[in-house]
Amino acid sequence: MISRQWRGLARPSEAQNYVEHLRTDTFPGLRELPGFINASILSRPSGDGIEFLVVTQWRALDDIARFSGSDLEVAVVPTEVAQMMIDYDRRVKHYEVVG
Numbered sequence: 001m002i003s004r005q006w007r008g009l010a011r012p013s014e015a016q017n018y019v020e021h022l023r024t025d026t027f028p029g030l031r032e033l034p035g036f037i038n039a040s041i042l043s044r045p046s047g048d049g050i051e052f053l054v055v056t057q058w059r060a061l062d063d064i065a066r067f068s069g070s071d072l073e074v075a076v077v078p079t080e081v082a083q084m085m086i087d088y089d090r091r092v093k094h095y096e097v098v099g
Contacts, residue, residue, distance in 0.1 A: 002096060007052065007054075008051070008087070009085060009087045009088065010049050010084050011085070018052065019041060022054065036067075037056075040054070041053075049086045072094065073094070077090075
């Protein structure tokens with residue numbers, strides 16, 4: 001199993017909108033993809049914003065490619081999400097889940 005992790009720092013006024021976007025748009029779309037297992041949203045106050053760590057789990061890297069395209073580490077950040085953020089990762093990290 002592969003864990004895909006992305007970090008974004010949301011404007012405080014947009015933090016709840018971002019969570020709603022994940023729950024109503026991003027996650028339902030991911031559930032339709034073969035190999036997608038689950039997703040988690042972690043958050044904490046950080047500096048001038050709210051930091052989010054979005055962790056998705058996938059069966060294999062090949063399954064992630066259906067979402068990300070051929071460059072597996074490119075962050076998939078819609079324009080509307082980018083506008084909610086103060087800063088965000090342009091590249092994601094993948095980890096093999098070993099336990």
